[in-house]
Amino acid sequence: MRRAGRAEWTKLRTDASNGWLALGVIALTVAVGAAVAMTSRCDATGCGSDPTRLSLTGVMVGQVVVAIVAVLMAGNEYGTGMMLTTLTAVPRRLTVLWSKSAVLTAVTLVTGTVSVLGSLLIGRLVQPGRGFTREHGFRALSLADEPTLRAAVGSVLYLVLIGLLGLGVALAVRHSATAIGIVLALLFVFPILAQVVADPDWQRHLQQISPLTAGLAVQTTVGVDDLPIGPWQGLGVVALWAAGALAVGGRLLCARDA
Numbered sequence: 001m002r003r004a005g006r007a008e009w010t011k012l013r014t015d016a017s018n019g020w021l022a023l024g025v026i027a028l029t030v031a032v033g034a035a036v037a038m039t040s041r042c043d044a045t046g047c048g049s050d051p052t053r054l055s056l057t058g059v060m061v062g063q064v065v066v067a068i069v070a071v072l073m074a075g076n077e078y079g080t081g082m083m084l085t086t087l088t089a090v091p092r093r094l095t096v097l098w099s100k101s102a103v104l105t106a107v108t109l110v111t112g113t114v115s116v117l118g119s120l121l122i123g124r125l126v127q128p129g130r131g132f133t134r135e136h137g138f139r140a141l142s143l144a145d146e147p148t149l150r151a152a153v154g155s156v157l158y159l160v161l162i163g164l165l166g167l168g169v170a171l172a173v174r175h176s177a178t179a180i181g182i183v184l185a186l187l188f189v190f191p192i193l194a195q196v197v198a199d200p201d202w203q204r205h206l207q208q209i210s211p212l213t214a215g216l217a218v219q220t221t222v223g224v225d226d227l228p229i230g231p232w233q234g235l236g237v238v239a240l241w242a243a244g245a246l247a248v249g250g251r252l253l254c255a256r257d258a
Contacts, residue, residue: 004090004099025065025111032058033119042131050222051132052151055123059155063162067183070166075176097250104163112159116152147221154218161242168245171253187212204228211238
């Protein structure tokens with residue numbers, strides 16, 4: 001497992017595109033979060049805004065790049081034939097699955113943590129000038145505040161789970177473009193359907209099973225009781241999606257030729 005992990009890390013870091021994509025996760029997440037923080041306002045007490053979630057809006061964009069990195073981690077090997085070499089060197093296919101998952105998790109934890117902390121720092125600096133003050137019922141963003149800490153940790157874990165979801169899908173379909181399309185559909189189709197469906201109960205159910213809506217509930221610090229699903233329960237939904245994708249991808253990895 002240790003040798004397989006080193007091999008996966010070598011493959012990941014020696015592909016220049018992965019380095020740029022990792023930087024893209026950080027840049028996009030922080031940039032979008034900063035843009036939202038600088039354009040949002042709270043002009044009176046009870047304005048209903050959630051400053052923590054506003055600062056972390058960029059996670060919704062950063063997750064797309066995380067999914068792409070995860071998909072390419074397996075999809076590129078199938079596309080170039082490198083997977084045959086990988087499975088020849090490491091015949092135990094579940095070892096290949098766990099080593100890819102471990103390396104992807106470690107890389108996403110680092111990039112996700114930098115992205116989330118950067119977004120919250122910018123929010124802390126910018127939002128008081130946009131009306132998010134004690135006079136309007138808001139304290140400066142701080143990880144010492146339990147809801148903000150939960151939103152930060154949950155956002156990083158969410159990005160990790162989206163990466164594992166993408167890896168599982170890529171191992172199952174063995175084609176990068178198709179896998180990216182499937183992951184993006186899983187993320188964005190449910191929220192769109194929830195907007196189209198008129199029945200409130202169905203809207204709530206769709207939001208509860210959507211990886212995007214359920215997972216990002218962990219960022220909410222204002223009006224938590226009004227959410228269709230609790231913050232940690234929502235992250236559990238994403239974990240189930242990721243576990244299911246890895247289970248299917250691992251099963252097919254073991255059952256098929258390279």
